[in-house]
Amino acid sequence: MKRREELNRIRDLSDDDLREEGARLKxxxxxxxxxxxxGEMEAVKRVRQEKKLLARIQTLIQQRAAADNTVExxx
Numbered sequence: 001m002k003r004r005e006e007l008n009r010i011r012d013l014s015d016d017d018l019r020e021e022g023a024r025l026k027x028x029x030x031x032x033x034x035x036x037x038x039g040e041m042e043a044v045k046r047v048r049q050e051k052k053l054l055a056r057i058q059t060l061i062q063q064r065a066a067a068d069n070t071v072e073x074x075x
């Protein structure tokens with residue numbers, strides 16, 4: 001999936017879905033790191049991709065939380 005399509009997909013997710021996707025990625029990264037430790041070199045690219053996607057998801061969660069706090073502060 002192209003990066004732009006992926007960004008649009010995760011932006012359309014609800015907050016709960018983002019948290020679930022983040023948890024899934026953390027579990028996946030744990031398993032990939034285990035494979036790397038066993039010497040499977042195929043996992044290197046996927047580790048990098050999933051780390052970036054997890055960072056994007058965490059950034060979106062933080063941005064939404066900050067936006068909610070800003071809206072509540074102006075009330």
